[in-house]
Amino acid sequence: MADFEPKIIVFLCNWCSYGGGDLAGVNREQYPSNVLGIKVMCSSRVSPEHIMESFVDGADGVLVTGCHPGDCHYIDGNYKTIRKIDMFTKILEDFGIDPKRIRLEWISSAEGNKYARVMTEMTEEIRELGPLNLKDEVE
Amino acid sequence: MSDKLKIGFYWCAACGGCEISVLDIDEMILDVVELADIVFWPCAMDPKYEDLRAMEDGSIDVIFINGSIRSTENEEMVKLLREKSKKVVAYGSCSSIGGLFGLGNLYSKEELLEYGYNTPSTEEGGVIPAENSKVPEGELHLPPLLHHVRSLDEIIEVDIYLPGCPPLPNQLKEGLPLILEGKVGKYDLVSQKSVCDECPLEREEKKIPRLYPIQEMMLDPERCILDQGVLCMGPATAGMCEAPCPSVGHPCIGCNGPVRGVKDQGARMASALASVLGVEGEERMEESEIIDVVKSVRDPTGSFYRFSLPKSYLRYKRRDIHG
Ligand code: SF4
Ligand code: SF4
Ligand code: SF4
Ligand code: FES
Secondary structure, eight states: OTTOOOOEEEEEETTTHHHHHHHHHHTTOOOOTTEEEEEESSGGGOOHHHHHHHHHTTOSEEEEEEOOTTOOTTSSHHHHHHHHHHHHHHHHHHTTOOGGGEEEEEOOTTOHHHHHHHHHHHHHHHHHHOOOOOSOOOO | OOOSEEEEEEESBOOSHHHHHHHTTTTHHHHHHHHEEEEEOHHHHOOOHHHHHHSOTTOEEEEEEESBEEEHHHHHHHHHHHHHEEEEEEESHHHHHOOGGGGGGGSOHHHHHHHHHSSTTOTTOSOOOOSEEEETTEEEEOOOEEEEEEOGGGTSOOSEEEOOSSOOHHHHHHHHHHHHTTOOOTTTTSOSSBHHHHOOSBOOOOOBOOOOOGGGOOOOTTBOTTTTTSOOOGGGSBOSSOOHHHHTTOOOOOTTOSOTTOSOHHHHHHHHHHHHBOOTTGGGSOHHHHHHHHHTSOOHHHHHTTTTGGGSSSOSOOOOOOO
């Protein structure tokens, strides 16, 4: 598994975490290039369907990021996100998917260093788990 | 020969409910017989495999296939029926979205057989039926189970989907004539509206602080069941049934599957539910308290995917978690 490079989709909320990612860039923080960012207006915009689709289309891990509790631009979006991800992680587990493949993190626009740290941690964790192989099992 | 349409019915891994539902349309069955001759219907007529093989390709105008695809026999039969038929209708939820039996996809076939034949509740105690066995009269063959339950369209091309467990008389009264007259497209009978859109109960815009098992609740028959704290699949389920279940005080359990255009009923329900669950004043709460609400959602996988698991994104249990 030494040459396995994980593919990770990270959803970035426009008002906080995207800024955090931007800052990480400005500050020249180092983090792996395994993460592919998708900007959304709020973490609550990410639905379980998006996460499923990411996995089915080849992601080995999915990271959802948003503003810290209390800071959501739309007031309670991230509370919905907390519940959504929690409920959905249980569902994924029933389907035999390792719950470590999905992660929720709060990253503010001032936390460039946290952004880089989370991306690094997630990449290493998924590297350890190995690829998520959803190719059809044969009869 | 009459120039009436030639139609047929076939069941795969089914409970029989779909077969019965055809008779549920009362006197309208006479209109159907007026329009069509039934040329193949094992439930009522006892034809043999050879009879079907002997039919000319494309000689059945419309075949209605119900039940899930669970065994190699189901698989072979529907492939044969596809050749013999001009139009294939996936009749009922088992056939169109995998159905109730699809919940078995959360276990391996070996686990299911073990559970079915080797638990204290089973009399034979540990005798799992063999695929081949010798008896004085000769050799018997049982078609093996497939690795997982499938919807019909995983095996053959489907021309029209008609979900429902089983499709209800009102769905059939609307749908059957259109099917026979060739007036419906593939997904026309899968509603774009949800059960909530058709539900007569009164909804409020409010947060639901937790869910309760239905047996613990005295439900107000006028108010939305979900608002009262009992799980109702209405928001993530296709209508056209006219919401008979919530109308008589029972939550929708999702039998029609997802609304047209939605791929994954369970993921949709998780979204919908996460948005309405919650407590007032949660801005001042710890994350763990916010998550507490979710604990009251019992068996989300089994409840949200009760009828549509084989057609969800993941379709069956994967082997990603190791020991
Ligand atoms: S769809 Fe429902 S009624 Fe029809 S065969 Fe399946 S379980 Fe039975
Ligand atoms: S009772 Fe169920 S179907 Fe009716 S409005 Fe409420 S959630 Fe929707
Ligand atoms: S209300 Fe729900 S469970 Fe009842 S018939 Fe309609 S879709 Fe099926
Ligand atoms: S706007 Fe950032 S989580 Fe809602």
